[in-house]
Amino acid sequence: MDTLIHSLPNLWPSQLLPRIQARRGFPLNRSDLEFTYLGRNAVFRAIHRLGLVGAEVIAPAYHHGVEISALLAAGARVRFARVDSAMRLDLEDVAAQLGPETKALYVIHYAGFPQPMKPIVDLARERGLLVIEDCALSLFSRDGSIHLGSLGDAAIFCFYKTVPVTHGGALLVPARPRHPQLPKTRPPPLLSTLSHLTGSLLFSMELELGVPARAARNAVKSLTRQLRRRADEVDVAVGTQHFELAAVDLGMSLVAEQVLRATNEQEIVRRRRLHWLYLHEKLGGLRRSPWEELPAGTCPLFYALRVEDKDRALAVLRARGIAAVDFWRFGHPSVERERFPEVEALRRQIVEIPCHQDLNPDQLDRLVLAAREAVREDSGKGGAGT
Numbered sequence: 001m002d003t004l005i006h007s008l009p010n011l012w013p014s015q016l017l018p019r020i021q022a023r024r025g026f027p028l029n030r031s032d033l034e035f036t037y038l039g040r041n042a043v044f045r046a047i048h049r050l051g052l053v054g055a056e057v058i059a060p061a062y063h064h065g066v067e068i069s070a071l072l073a074a075g076a077r078v079r080f081a082r083v084d085s086a087m088r089l090d091l092e093d094v095a096a097q098l099g100p101e102t103k104a105l106y107v108i109h110y111a112g113f114p115q116p117m118k119p120i121v122d123l124a125r126e127r128g129l130l131v132i133e134d135c136a137l138s139l140f141s142r143d144g145s146i147h148l149g150s151l152g153d154a155a156i157f158c159f160y161k162t163v164p165v166t167h168g169g170a171l172l173v174p175a176r177p178r179h180p181q182l183p184k185t186r187p188p189p190l191l192s193t194l195s196h197l198t199g200s201l202l203f204s205m206e207l208e209l210g211v212p213a214r215a216a217r218n219a220v221k222s223l224t225r226q227l228r229r230r231a232d233e234v235d236v237a238v239g240t241q242h243f244e245l246a247a248v249d250l251g252m253s254l255v256a257e258q259v260l261r262a263t264n265e266q267e268i269v270r271r272r273r274l275h276w277l278y279l280h281e282k283l284g285g286l287r288r289s290p291w292e293e294l295p296a297g298t299c300p301l302f303y304a305l306r307v308e309d310k311d312r313a314l315a316v317l318r319a320r321g322i323a324a325v326d327f328w329r330f331g332h333p334s335v336e337r338e339r340f341p342e343v344e345a346l347r348r349q350i351v352e353i354p355c356h357q358d359l360n361p362d363q364l365d366r367l368v369l370a371a372r373e374a375v376r377e378d379s380g381k382g383g384a385g386t
């Protein structure tokens with residue numbers, strides 16, 4: 001059996017070593033960037049920071065779900081707008097949703113691909129609205145020369161999807177004084193951080209070494225669980241659908257900051273683009289990607305495949321050792337699903353194929369073969385699009 005191809009980049013011990021980065025790129029070069037434990041905490045803080053408690057925010061019907069929970073938990077009210085089958089926000093529908101209570105537009109850049117910020121910002125300025133850019137899936141991505149997250153009144157980021165940190169998010173609110181009612185973030189619990197960190201390091205080693213590292217990982221997990229119990233310390237989960245109010249004021253650990261500072265973002269963007277383009281060269285002809293090309297500056301989070309039978313495609317990919325991700329099958333329960341048929345189709349169809357910086361040429365070829373097999377089986381079942 002081939003080794004597992006993980007959906008996220010792996011953490012290696014060398015990445016914990018201090019490294020001098022000559023020139024930091026956006027958003028890490030911003031002194032007003034506020035680190036949070038997760039991206040969802042940044043969404044919550046953005047609502048408070050922008051004075052949007054009680055206000056109505058227009059958000060896209062295609063979303064993860066936890067960002068909507070964070071908006072609601074912060075006290076915003078949410079109305080949804082249409083997203084088309086190529087994951088573009090429908091600005092006409094956004095305009096149609098605006099009411100007297102609307103105070104902000106929440107824009108999600110999907111998987112690194114930019115939404116059209118110029119008309120969005122124009123519409124917002126014309127109607128006196130604020131813009132929040134959700135770059136949870138778009139760290140280091142640009143639209144041409146413009147960094148995603150640099151045009152809105154606030155931007156939120158999530159680091160662990162792109163960089164091998166075990167947690168981490170950030171909020172950028174340019175040009176606004178800090179809101180007095182928001183407490184400063186506090187460090188996350190130490191044992192929880194150490195447990196995630198060693199788990200992550202050992203997982204990377206498991207991918208290389210197999211069983212011995214898996215045994216060590218399980219032993220560390222059980223040890224930290226016992227220590228946490230003794231110290232009466234909670235584990236702060238990452239990657240869930242759930243918004244945890246009790247964790248909202250947690251910041252980022254020093255270790256995660258260290259890994260982040262040691263990353264070479266230009267290299268990450270270069271490798272992700274290369275991998276995406278390779279996958280597209282080999283798979284684009286199947287006509288299963290929602291994107292026809294990779295725009296200049298885009299830092300892709302993954303390669304997307306549309307399939308009719310998502311469970312079957314995921315089973316084929318996983319049987320080939322690929323940790324393909326079931327992208328956003330369910331949205332927030334408050335969305336009126338019947339109003340957004342294209343979004344429902346995306347939720348039913350999109351499978352996420354990794355294109356992260358750690359992949360090597362053999363793994364890319366394995367991805368291509370497995371994706372072709374998954375599509376072949378899907379077409380055999382009457383799947384659309386080929």
Ligand SMILES: Cc1ncc(COP(=O)(O)O)c(C=O)c1O
Nearest residue numbers: 038039040064067136158169239
């Ligand atoms: C679009 C979007 N926004 C925000 C978040 C929240 O990120 P985090 O998991 O860091 O809280 C996610 C998480 O997947 C997301 O997909």
